Amino acid sequence: MKPEIHPKYVKVMVKCACGNEFETRSTIGKALSLDICSACHPFFTGRQKLIDTAGRVDRFRRKYAKLDAAKAEAKAQEQPKADS
Numbered sequence: 001m002k003p004e005i006h007p008k009y010v011k012v013m014v015k016c017a018c019g020n021e022f023e024t025r026s027t028i029g030k031a032l033s034l035d036i037c038s039a040c041h042p043f044f045t046g047r048q049k050l051i052d053t054a055g056r057v058d059r060f061r062r063k064y065a066k067l068d069a070a071k072a073e074a075k076a077q078e079q080p081k082a083d084s
């Protein structure tokens, strides 16, 4: 190889959001942090599942649960009383 033109290709630790860690080699020069890896991707696990990256699905559900509750309340107040 020609000297002084190649980036350093060194060992780095890779850490996934699912907790899986492994070692590989890269020119990035620092530890990698992934959302999904071969241990948790549905393609490799063979299971269909919701991929919840750092609680985003939970946050979405919380947000819309609040909205739905507010809507239901507004609707209940809209309805005329039966005895009037």
Ligand SMILES: [Zn+2]
Residues within 6 Å of the ligand: 016, 017, 018, 019, 020, 035, 036, 037, 038, 039, 040, 041
């Ligand atoms: Zn993973």
